[in-house]
Amino acid sequence: MVKLEEDMGSSTWHHYLKKFGFGKKTGVTLPSENPGTLSFSNSTTQATTAYGQGVNVTVMQMLQAMSAVSNNGVMLKPRIISKTVAANGTVTKYGKQTEGRIIKSSTAKDVRKAMVQVVQSDIGTGGAYKMDGVDVGVKTGTAQIAGNNGYLTGASNYIFSVAGMVPSKNPKYLLYITMKQPQNYTKSAEEMMAEIFKPLITRALALDAASMMRRIRPPLRTRPALRWWQ
16 A cells, blocks of 8 residues: 555645545534544655554544545535424425545446455455345455554454445445444454444335335325215
């Protein structure tokens, strides 16, 4: 990753870190949002950001950045609600807002193909997220945790994560899960998170299918009710 950063050039790499929204607030309507941090003051920090050190991000920032991959290069702004209804019945809808095109559509599609290989390949790190009949692609993550005297050590002192897109060819859902310092290792971190990931994806797809059926179902033909004296 450092070699790629050096080939790209630090200015280009820094440009894309900022373009993806790292180091600044997303503007989501939640109190006390943190902008995270982005260390880029010298050649060492420039290099370490290539593999994730020197960068602190929030869940919202990560979701926003990953949306550029799921949305064919156009990054979406996160929001909590889709609409509000006032006491007088006035409806205010909050439509989709974007941060513009971040990467080419072809680049986003290539990344999603790689995410499928993470699940399907024998050497992929995301085999635990494989679901029968579901086109799923994921990016797994393992982040060290900084302490007072350097990074913490030990098998549990990590933040494990997974970002999944379903269906990968044309994503409707982006799910991001993090797990910090698990204490009871009865199975691998991926298997533990998959126990959350799979039911949520299954439920989302079921709700989507039900919504689709309601939209395409033909209206029922009704007949006038018979009066009792007839």
